[in-house]
Amino acid sequence: MLQELQLHYGHLFEKELIEEVDRVATLKHVAAGSKLMDIGQYIKSMPLLIEGAIKILREDEDGDELLLYFLEKGDTCAMTMTCCVGNHKSEIRAVTELDTVLVMIPVEKMEEWTGKYKSWRQFVFDSYHNRLMELLETIDNIAFKKMDERLLKYLKDKVAVTGSSVIKSTHQEIAYELHTSRVVISRLLKKLEKNKVLMLHRNSLELL
DNA sequence: TCATTAACACGGG
DNA sequence: CCCGTGTTAATGA
Numbered sequence: 001m002l003q004e005l006q007l008h009y010g011h012l013f014e015k016e017l018i019e020e021v022d023r024v025a026t027l028k029h030v031a032a033g034s035k036l037m038d039i040g041q042y043i044k045s046m047p048l049l050i051e052g053a054i055k056i057l058r059e060d061e062d063g064d065e066l067l068l069y070f071l072e073k074g075d076t077c078a079m080t081m082t083c084c085v086g087n088h089k090s091e092i093r094a095v096t097e098l099d100t101v102l103v104m105i106p107v108e109k110m111e112e113w114t115g116k117y118k119s120w121r122q123f124v125f126d127s128y129h130n131r132l133m134e135l136l137e138t139i140d141n142i143a144f145k146k147m148d149e150r151l152l153k154y155l156k157d158k159v160a161v162t163g164s165s166v167i168k169s170t171h172q173e174i175a176y177e178l179h180t181s182r183v184v185i186s187r188l189l190k191k192l193e194k195n196k197v198l199m200l201h202r203n204s205l206e207l208l
Numbered sequence: 209t210c211a212t213t214a215a216c217a218c219g220g221g
Numbered sequence: 222c223c224c225g226t227g228t229t230a231a232t233g234a
Contacts, residue, residue: 147211170225181212186227202220202225 001027004050005103008074017117021048024109028102037094043083045104049073052100053161057093057177066142067154067177069134070097070161078131081124084110097161148188150178155198159207168204 002022009018030036030052037043039059054071056079071077071094079092084107113120141150154174158167171185178185189205192198199206 171227172225182226183213183228184211186225190227200226 001025001103004101008050009048012074012123013119014117017113017119020109020113021103021105025103025105028104030096030100030102032096032098032100034096035093036096037077037080037090037092039090039093041090042087043080043090043107045106046080046084046110047077047102047104049075050101050103053097054094054100055097055177057095058091059093060179064179065093065176066179068092068138069131070157072161075130076123076127078127081110081127147178147180147184148191151185151188152192152197154178155205155207165207166204167207170203 002018004027005013005018005021009021013021025048027050028047032052036047036054049071051073053073054077056068056071056077057065058068059065077094079090082088083090110124114124141153145153151174154177155167158169159165171189172182175182175185189198189200193200196208198208
């Protein structure tokens with residue numbers, strides 16, 4: 001575990017902190033498509049992403065979903081940090097997008113390290129900032145952009161996160177995550193295909 | 209105008 | 222056959 005930590009967090013954390021993480025945290029492998037966290041749940045440890053990707057979703061009163069943002073390696077869930085420390089319920093749902101490797105840190109250590117390590121404090125604040133920026137971008141998309149632009153951004157994000165230009169989703173699944181209907185997604189995808197932006201296949205599509 | 213809903217046909221697995 | 226896909230018609234915001 002020390003090696004992975006060194007590789008992904010070595011440039012952020014001082015040596016003593018890395019070693020302490022290695023001592024107290026546990027490594028966790030999670031298969032793609034697993035629900036890590038659901039709305040209303042309490043959280044007892046905080047994850048650092050080593051490998052893979054996680055999508056963060058919000059749900060409305062009808063149970064419809066909306067994708068908020070993706071987490072990638074080197075990221076952590078800012079929501080989890082507040083929930084852990086304040087002992088609040090989770091406001092979001094987290095589902096693994098890929099097979100994912102996590103380092104789980106016990107809650108007590110989070111507060112202890114905030115006083116002990118400057119790099120930890122910095123990491124926590126940076127994470128808040130990054131998530132907030134990500135969230136603002138999502139709000140801009142929903143409020144000011146049309147569905148065709150939202151769809152394109154979604155597809156590009158997905159390609160960036162998975163590291164593959166082939167997206168293995170049905171139109172219906174995409175529609176759920178963007179909170180719209182399949183008819184719209186089908187129509188827009190067809191238009192994008194005509195414009196040579198992508199190729200459509202059954203159960204998958206490829207960005208060009 | 210554009211999204212949603214329902215309905216239908218097509219075709220691949 | 223079942224499911225994903227492409228399209229259309231009706232309705233509403």
